[in-house]
Amino acid sequence: MTEGIEPLLSLCLADSRQSYSAGDELICEYQIDAVDPADIQAVEASVVWYTEGKGEEDMGVHYFERRLPGDADDGDLRPMRRLRTRLPHSPLSYLGAILSIRWCVRLRLFVRRGREYVLEHPFTLGAVPAGVIQPVIVG
Amino acid sequence: MAPSNPFATRFIRPGAIEYLAADGRSLDEILDALRQSEWWGEIIGPHGSGKSTLLASLVSVCQRAGKRIVWRTIRGPGSGPPGPQAEQREEVAATFAAATQGAEQWNGDTLLVLDGYEQLGWWTRRRLQSLCRKRGAGLLVTAHRPLGLPTIVWLEPTEELAQRVVSKLLPAGDETIDRDDVLRAFAASGRNLRETLFALYDVYRLRQGDQCLEDQGPAGQERKPPGEV
Numbered sequence: 001m002t003e004g005i006e007p008l009l010s011l012c013l014a015d016s017r018q019s020y021s022a023g024d025e026l027i028c029e030y031q032i033d034a035v036d037p038a039d040i041q042a043v044e045a046s047v048v049w050y051t052e053g054k055g056e057e058d059m060g061v062h063y064f065e066r067r068l069p070g071d072a073d074d075g076d077l078r079p080m081r082r083l084r085t086r087l088p089h090s091p092l093s094y095l096g097a098i099l100s101i102r103w104c105v106r107l108r109l110f111v112r113r114g115r116e117y118v119l120e121h122p123f124t125l126g127a128v129p130a131g132v133i134q135p136v137i138v139g
Numbered sequence: 140m141a142p143s144n145p146f147a148t149r150f151i152r153p154g155a156i157e158y159l160a161a162d163g164r165s166l167d168e169i170l171d172a173l174r175q176s177e178w179w180g181e182i183i184g185p186h187g188s189g190k191s192t193l194l195a196s197l198v199s200v201c202q203r204a205g206k207r208i209v210w211r212t213i214r215g216p217g218s219g220p221p222g223p224q225a226e227q228r229e230e231v232a233a234t235f236a237a238a239t240q241g242a243e244q245w246n247g248d249t250l251l252v253l254d255g256y257e258q259l260g261w262w263t264r265r266r267l268q269s270l271c272r273k274r275g276a277g278l279l280v281t282a283h284r285p286l287g288l289p290t291i292v293w294l295e296p297t298e299e300l301a302q303r304v305v306s307k308l309l310p311a312g313d314e315t316i317d318r319d320d321v322l323r324a325f326a327a328s329g330r331n332l333r334e335t336l337f338a339l340y341d342v343y344r345l346r347q348g349d350q351c352l353e354d355q356g357p358a359g360q361e362r363k364p365p366g367e368v
Contacts (some may be wrong), residue, residue, distance in 0.1 A: 050149070052143060052149055053144075053146065053147055053340075054147070054148060054337055054340050055148065056148065057148055057149055057152075095141055097295075097344065100141075100144075100147075104141075104272065104283045
């Protein structure tokens with residue numbers, strides 16, 4: 001690895017979109033830099049949802065690809081790559097009091113000596129209320 | 140979309156949050172203590188003091204030291220009334236079987252890690268210790284009180300530690316939670332760090348909610364810049 005420099009991971013959603021509707025196609029480009037290609041063991045790109053809140057976590061993987069040096073021209077996994085996937089109808093993004101559902105494109109880089117780097121790019125699926133729901137006293 | 144709540148489970152669960160020591164001991168120093176006790180030891184502390192968080196961090200260090208980790212989390216007994224004696228015996232047998240699954244492959248490189256050791260009965264703990272000695276395996280456990288193994292760490296959360304943990308979790312420049320919030324939550328939780336963080340989750344959410352509503356202005360109206368009438 002290039003001494004003293006952290007690998008640079010970049011992710012870009014097509015048209016800089018931040019929100020999608022169910023059934024939309026998500027297109028994303030990703031690239032890796034500032035790392036010696038010989039140090040890269042694998043690159044994983046995924047489109048996932050996960051819950052976030054006070055309780056136990058849940059997650060689902062909608063799209064996943066794992067690439068090894070043998071999958072790339074010259075064994076170099078750094079050049080820009082595009083992924084595209086049609087988004088599902090559920091679960092939609094949700095902002096609740098004790099639970100939220102979030103979507104993101106996640107890029108994971110595995111390099112030698114067991115080190116791992118992760119970059120996430122969030123987006124929303126479906127219409128999400130802009131404000132956080134306020135507590136309501138019932139009764 | 141609203142920013143993530145830094146006190147959500149995904150940020151504070153063991154393994155996600157970095158272990159911070161109240162007594163200033165580093166993980167390497169704790170590892171040394173464990174090594175000196177021939178890989179037998181217990182991490183003691185009350186509920187929500189960071190035992191599992193320390194365990195998660197310590198396990199990585201042990202792996203780097205060449206140990207093969209066998210991790211078991213001991214579930215507490217059911218919340219209902221105790222069942223018939225036969226059922227209790229079955230539960231103990233099932234717990235022991237789960238904890239010792241694959242024991243025939245344990246050896247001197249193995250470190251059996253048991254989170255929630257005090258949940259096991261005296262007899263089950265004796266059998267586990269005996270099995271570990273027989274196989275030459277190490278044994279690292281968490282418990283709320285000393286249970287006869289060498290005490291590696293005794294965790295006692297402090298206000299200062301709670302402040303440091305919160306500072307680590309909050310994004311740079313985020314002042315949604317202040318020092319007094321942490322002290323109040325820490326005192327109200329009975330010095331339980333986990334409950335403190337859960338309480339701050341609610342405080343953070345409510346304040347972020349207020350901020351969202353402020354940003355939007357009254358329903359149906361566009362928010363005007365400050366100073367504009």
